[in-house]
Amino acid sequence: AQKVTQAQTEISVVEKEDVTLDCVYETRDTTYYLFWYKQPPSGELVFLIRRNSFDEQNEISGRYSWNFQKSTSSFNFTITASQVVDSAVYFCALSGGYQKVTFGTGTKLQVIP
Amino acid sequence: NAGVTQTPKFQVLKTGQSMTLQCAQDMNHEYMSWYRQDPGMGLRLIHYSVGAGITDQGEVPNGYNVSRSTTEDFPLRLLSAAPSQTSVYFCASSYKRANEQFFGPGTRLTVL
Numbered sequence: 001a002q003k004v005t006q007a008q009t010e011i012s013v014v015e016k017e018d019v020t021l022d023c024v025y026e027t028r029d030t031t032y033y034l035f036w037y038k039q040p041p042s043g044e045l046v047f048l049i050r051r052n053s054f055d056e057q058n059e060i061s062g063r064y065s066w067n068f069q070k071s072t073s074s075f076n077f078t079i080t081a082s083q084v085v086d087s088a089v090y091f092c093a094l095s096g097g098y099q100k101v102t103f104g105t106g107t108k109l110q111v112i113p
Numbered sequence: 114n115a116g117v118t119q120t121p122k123f124q125v126l127k128t129g130q131s132m133t134l135q136c137a138q139d140m141n142h143e144y145m146s147w148y149r150q151d152p153g154m155g156l157r158l159i160h161y162s163v164g165a166g167i168t169d170q171g172e173v174p175n176g177y178n179v180s181r182s183t184t185e186d187f188p189l190r191l192l193s194a195a196p197s198q199t200s201v202y203f204c205a206s207s208y209k210r211a212n213e214q215f216f217g218p219g220t221r222l223t224v225l
Contacts, residue, residue, distance in 0.1 A: 009153075033211045045156075045203065045216035052211075091155060095210050100171055101146065105155035 002027040004094050006104035013082050014112050021077040021107045023092030029053075032096035034068065034075045039089040039106070048090075051075065082111045115139050119204050119217035126194040126224045134189040134220050136204030144207045145187040146171070146214070147179065149200040156203065162187055163210065194224045 003026040013019045025034065036048040049059060051068050059066045063080045079086050092104045120135045138145065146161035148171075158171030162181040176198060178190040187206075191198060201221050205214040 006155075035213060037214075043201075043219055045205075047213040047215070050213050093156075100158050100161060100169075101210065101214070102158070103148075103156040105153065 002029070002032075002094050002096050002102050004092050004102050004104035006090075006092055006107050008107045009105075010108045010110070012110045012112060015084060016081050018078060018080050019082055019109065021079075021090050021092075021109065023075045023077065023104060025073050025075065025092070025094045027094060027096040029096035032094060035093040035095070036066065036075075036077050037091045037093065037103075039091065041087065045091075048077075079109075082109075084111050084113050087111045117204055117206050117215050117217040119202075119220050121220060122218065124220060124222050126191070126222065128195060128224060130194050132191050132194065134191075134202055134204075134222075136187045136189065136217060137185050138187075138206040138215070139185065140206060140208075140215065141184060142206035142208050142215075143184070144210045144212070144214075145181065146205050147177070147187070147189045148203045148205065149173065149198075150203060150219075151200050159189065159202075191222075196224045198222065199224045 005024045032053045034051045038046045056068050065078045067076045089106045089108045091106045095101045117138045143164045147159040148156040157173050159177050160179040162168045165184050168179050201219050203219050204217040207214040
């Protein structure tokens with residue numbers, strides 16, 4: 001069975017601070033895919049990034065960056081210089097082999113102006 | 114491209130009633146799934162399909178049925194609604210299971 005753990009239920013930061021959202025996963029598959037999604041207060045779910053298990057290169061997209069470490073089974077997400085528009089619930093998800101897609105319970109980020 | 118569409122957006126049912134939540138996508142995606150979102154529980158998979166004619170159970174399938182007669186449509190049926198099924202339901206699709214999912218806008222269901 002596969003599992004995704006997002007231990008941080010809620011995080012509050014002041015605008016312009018950096019914040020890291022943690023994601024730890026468990027899987028027995030050697031080939032798997034990790035994802036991050038964003039759910040703003042309006043409720044829609046938006047895809048942010050996909051990473052496969054063979055690509056441990058960190059990814060940077062503007063103020064967003066992702067750190068994938070197979071050694072610690074983690075796929076953490078950092079927002080640099082946070083903005084109020086970053087306030088949302090962020091979900092980490094895992095798709096492995098023939099397993100179903102599993103989501104974590106989400107981290108609610110509140111950025112205070 | 115309409116993407117993933119869901120109807121209705123809101124629904125109130127009485128205990129014991131049945132209904133179907135509709136989901137359609139126009140991206141020719143093979144993989145479709147239904148999730149429910151409850152406070153503090155994240156997104157939990159109800160049922161999924163890897164192609165027309167193929168469906169399988171997710172984490173919380175009890176009380177729900179699905180079918181996939183076409184690539185485009187993936188309806189979710191509540192057989193006999195219960196208050197525990199009060200939730201927000203999301204339909205999603207992706208090209209394959211390994212690809213990013215596109216989500217519908219959600220259906221907010223209340224069972225009294």
